Amino acid sequence: MHKSNEVKVDSFRSEPRRTPFQIALWGVAVLSLGAYFASTWFQNSALSLLFNTTLWLSLFATKTLRYRQLTDDERESEPSQVASSAGPEEQQLVRRSNALSRGVQVACQAAWS
Numbered sequence: 805m806h807k808s809n810e811v812k813v814d815s816f817r818s819e820p821r822r823t824p825f826q827i828a829l830w831g832v833a834v835l836s837l838g839a840y841f842a843s844t845w846f847q848n849s850a851l852s853l854l855f856n857t858t859l860w861l862s863l864f865a866t867k868t869l870r871y872r873q874l875t876d877d878e879r880e881s882e883p884s885q886v887a888s889s890a891g892p893e894e895q896q897l898v899r900r901s902n903a904l905s906r907g908v909q910v911a912c913q914a915a916w917s
Contacts, residue, residue: 823869836856836859837855840856
């Protein structure tokens with residue numbers, strides 16, 4: 805049995821842009837990495853632990869948010885394939901709503917009104 809190696813080519817499809825929050829998290833990761841090295845140079849273990857923890861938490865949050873952004877973008881770009889393969893109960897769960905951003909928009913509109 806010979807399996808053909810099919811490669812999905814999306815050379816002209818661009819990835820979604822990173823959000824300002826994701827860029828800020830990368831900045832926090834870079835700054836905490838620098839601060840971690842400075843604190844180990846001056847042999848301050850409490851600051852070293854703090855900056856090391858901040859580094860790993862910001863990297864984890866950045867990677868998680870980017871993965872979610874990419875999967876949501878992929879899900880939105882191919883709704884016909886997912887909707888046709890899913891049953892009527894599963895079709896409602898296909899799209900993930902971002903209730904937090906809508907809630908923030910409503911709160912901001914209410915604050916400015």
